Amino acid sequence: METVDHFDPTPKHVQIANIVRGQIQAGELEPLTTIPSETRMEQIHGVARDTVRKAMRLLAGEGWVFTIAGRGTFVSPRERWPEG
Numbered sequence: 001m002e003t004v005d006h007f008d009p010t011p012k013h014v015q016i017a018n019i020v021r022g023q024i025q026a027g028e029l030e031p032l033t034t035i036p037s038e039t040r041m042e043q044i045h046g047v048a049r050d051t052v053r054k055a056m057r058l059l060a061g062e063g064w065v066f067t068i069a070g071r072g073t074f075v076s077p078r079e080r081w082p083e084g
Helices: 012-025 038-045 049-062
Strands: 065-068 072-075
Touching: 012 038, 012 049, 038 049, 049 065
Parallel strands: none
Antiparallel strands: 065 072
16 A cells, blocks of 8 residues: 655645545546545554645545545545546
């Protein structure tokens, strides 16, 4: 499993967003399925919760994920994914 490289100068939230985006594009995370919880992502990547939240906001802004309060963050339907 790919995780954040703490020695890479790329901001950690960008690294997490890149990892999750790659998992979506590779089909490892299917549309309308939940992604790991903030707590689980903190554990996986060894980062603070705010870092995970920034990554999810970045992905949501690009159209890759959406959040339902109290339920979690989900992979967006394919038609909402960015072109390219």
